[in-house]
Amino acid sequence: MRHFPRILTALCLSLLLLTTACGDPDNEENLSACGANLRQLGSVLDMWAMDHQGQYPERLEELVPHYVKDEKLLICPSAGVNTYFAGYKRIPGVGGSPDTYVLSCHGANHRNQDVPPDFPQFTSDGALKMQ
Numbered sequence: 001m002r003h004f005p006r007i008l009t010a011l012c013l014s015l016l017l018l019t020t021a022c023g024d025p026d027n028e029e030n031l032s033a034c035g036a037n038l039r040q041l042g043s044v045l046d047m048w049a050m051d052h053q054g055q056y057p058e059r060l061e062e063l064v065p066h067y068v069k070d071e072k073l074l075i076c077p078s079a080g081v082n083t084y085f086a087g088y089k090r091i092p093g094v095g096g097s098p099d100t101y102v103l104s105c106h107g108a109n110h111r112n113q114d115v116p117p118d119f120p121q122f123t124s125d126g127a128l129k130m131q
Contacts, residue, residue, distance in 0.1 A: 029077075030076075030077040031078065031110050031113050031115065034078060034105050035120045035122075035130075038084070038120060041060070041063075041068075041084060044068055045057070045063070045103070048063060054093075055092075056090045056099045056101050060085045061085055076109050079107060079109040083107055084103060084106070087104035087105055088102075088104075089102045089103075100123070101124045102124075103123070104121040104122075105119065105120055115131065116131055119131055
């Protein structure tokens, strides 16, 4: 009985380390789903640009309802709300260069995965960035 507190402490520490190291699968799935939403929205933005002489919309809201039919695409799975409208920035082309954009999950919605605020980000060059 004398060693019971030590064993219990070691067991609790082991469980704590194990759960921290493994991470939460739901959070990881939500992060992946958020990245997939950003990629899909990037494809929708490219369709818009094809229809509008290579220019992206001023606001992401302009995609609804003609380009985004299912508004679930606009919901970050971790936040449970639309974080993408606030995370969209159109960068107009200068001197004949094409428009570009940055689309991010606005806020600190994936902090459990050590992802900084306003990430993941998807850019018009097709890159998905986690940090």
